Amino acid sequence: xAPSEARSLGYASYSPRVARHLPALKxxxxxxxxxxxxxxxxxxxxxxSRGVSPSSLEVAIADPQRKVVVATMxxxxxxxxxxxxxxxSDGPAAAGHYLGGVMVASExxxxxxxxxLTSARLDWIWKxxxxxxxxxxxLNLASIDxxxxxxxxxxxxxxRFHTTTFTGGEGILFSAESR
Numbered sequence: 001x002a003p004s005e006a007r008s009l010g011y012a013s014y015s016p017r018v019a020r021h022l023p024a025l026k027x028x029x030x031x032x033x034x035x036x037x038x039x040x041x042x043x044x045x046x047x048x049s050r051g052v053s054p055s056s057l058e059v060a061i062a063d064p065q066r067k068v069v070v071a072t073m074x075x076x077x078x079x080x081x082x083x084x085x086x087x088x089s090d091g092p093a094a095a096g097h098y099l100g101g102v103m104v105a106s107e108x109x110x111x112x113x114x115x116x117l118t119s120a121r122l123d124w125i126w127k128x129x130x131x132x133x134x135x136x137x138x139l140n141l142a143s144i145d146x147x148x149x150x151x152x153x154x155x156x157x158x159x160r161f162h163t164t165t166f167t168g169g170e171g172i173l174f175s176a177e178s179r
Contacts, residue, residue: 029119065085069120079102084097114146
C-alpha cells in the first residue's frame with residue numbers, strides 16, 4: 001500500500017459518548033487482501049446475507065478499477081465494503097464508479113465503522129472520477145442517511161439499476177460529486 005493510501009485509509013476512532021456500553025474503539029480501515037477473504041465470508045455468513053463468493057471477492061480485490069476495504073479491530077475483520085465500476089450506462093444509471101454494499105458486525109453498528117468504510121472508498125473514487133454513484137433499496141433509510149453526509153442526491157427510482165434488483169420492488173439511484 002502506498003503511503004498516501006495508508007494515510008487516507010488510517011484509523012477511525014469512536015467516541016465512548018456514542019457507544020456508552022463499549023470502550024473507545026480503534027478500528028483500522030485498509031485495503032482488503034486475499035488473506036481477508038475467509039474473515040469477510042464469516043462476517044457475511046453471520047449477517048444471514050446471500051453470502052459472498054470467495055472467487056468474486058478475489059476478483060474484486062485484484063481489479064484495478066475497483067476497491068475493497070476492510071475495517072479491523074485487533075486484526076479481526078469487523079466490516080467491509082467495495083466499489084464497482086460499470087463501463088456502460090443503463091438508463092439513468094450512468095457508467096462510472098459505484099459504491100457497493102457496506103457490511104458491519106452487528107455489535108458495533110451505528111458507531112462510525114460504516115462512515116469510515118464509506119470515506120475510504122470515496123477518497124479512492126474521487127482520485128479517479130469527479131462523480132460517484134450508489135443504489136439502495138428505498139426502504140434502507142440507514143444507508144440513505146449515511147450517504148447524505150457526502151452530498152449524495154437522488155437521481156431516479158426504479159425496480160432495477162444495472163444488475164441490482166430490490167426487495168420490495170423499488171430502488172433509488174443516488175450520485176455525488178467530489179468536493
